Amino acid sequence: MQTEKVIDHIVSWLKDYATNARVNGFVVGVSGGIDSAVTSSLCAETGLKVLCIEMPIHQAASHVTRAQEHISQLKQRYPNVDDTRVDLTPVFEEFRTEVSLDGKQEVVDMALANTRARLRMTTLYYHAGLLGLLVAGTGNKVEDFGVGFYTKYGDGGVDLSPIADLLKSEVYAIGEALKVPESIMKATPSDGLFGDARSDEDQIGASYPELEWAMQMQDEGKTENDFDGRQREVFKIYMDYNRRNQHKMIPIPICQIPKDLK
Template sequence: MDKHVDQLVNWLKQTVEETNTNGLVVGLSGGIDSSVVAYLIKQALPNHSLGVIMPCSSSSEDAEDAQLVVNGSGINQVTVNLTEQHQLLFDNIKQQVQNKNEWNEEKERLADANLRARLRMSTLYTIATNYNYLVVGTDNAAEWYTGYFTKFGDGGVDLVPLLHYTKSEVRELGKALGVPEKIINKAPSAGLWHGQTDEQEMGVSYDSIDAYLKGDKIDEQDADIIEKMHQRTAHKRALPVAPPNFHHFTQE
């Protein structure tokens, strides 16, 4: 994994140089993926890397774990608490739609969770603009294939260094980088609501997804869940859809 770390660090340096930007910023959730990215960007650009902790009606333990990463990696850090802004905005949106008697209560939790992810994305890009930094994403191969990310939320980034690494490989990268053991062994969670875990929400384990991506034989039901997620979320991995070019009209 040391070789992979060196290759990723060099790629990050090269990308900043090629884009004529000054550095790199990542949102720190207290999970393994963002922790690995934080250690990588700190190695790549020690004086021009930034981790942003963004509590948003989320567990205090997540912020504490994110601080562990800051302390361990030595990365420059800023905290922006989005709880109040999120609540005000979500309540306002909900009220306006309720006034039309069109609020879908079954979709409320998902809409709420996606708004949090998109507020965090907007925060990161506001900070990135200030420093002329690139926003670094944290999605791994399993999340990308299954579409387990919010479109224009945590999926709204400039770089995705972990895209070709399975969840288990990201953990191995974490060990090589010196990420705290507590974070490496933590149950993966997007922290979108109390008690939420990735695997519980997806209905399949990361170990199964990792094995599937490597071409190993897995439980048929798990394989079906993974493929359905992949197909259902194809739009997240594609550019916005456009119609055929009707601009050039022919004279009749």
């Protein structure tokens, strides 16, 4: 990958899109992870207004520290970057008191995790509407189009996706070029939606390098029967997620009414 040229291309694309949309810039939810760090850095490179928002909900201290380190560095380097912090923990806890928590614990936990992401989306759009900004998505290609590892109408609810055509390894390459803090570059990827130490790999069952490999194999038309051992296991994991999460990756189905019925 021609890293510097890719950076220039994304920055130019962001700037052109914002100009054509007649908005002032971008709002980005900053979590302390590599994807949000790279996305906010690319937005900052445009010279347009960038609002970085921290939105903790029982957040791990390490995530908070990394997010704050990144935001502080961005503000030092880019005069167009501002930040705010919205503690959504009380909102989330109030929500919990108003809904039924009956059912299998793992199902309840997943529903609540997705609720966290959707509360954050609502917060981002509130500030975007207030300040005339676009919500910049932070999903990469593996998450958005491979395994669908995001929350529908949560972190998947965005106006534009600057890094969604980049594999996770490519996001790291851009992060290095944009001088993302070392603490973020070395951190284990985690969506932080459960308030514990579980990583993305813990949840999915495969690492991002493994998922990138499986995505490439899918593009080449391979099937599960082409592999054995760990490769077969990884490919099966990838394809199971890919099939299960197609509803996230395709446009909302519309029931077309035949003309003779209208």
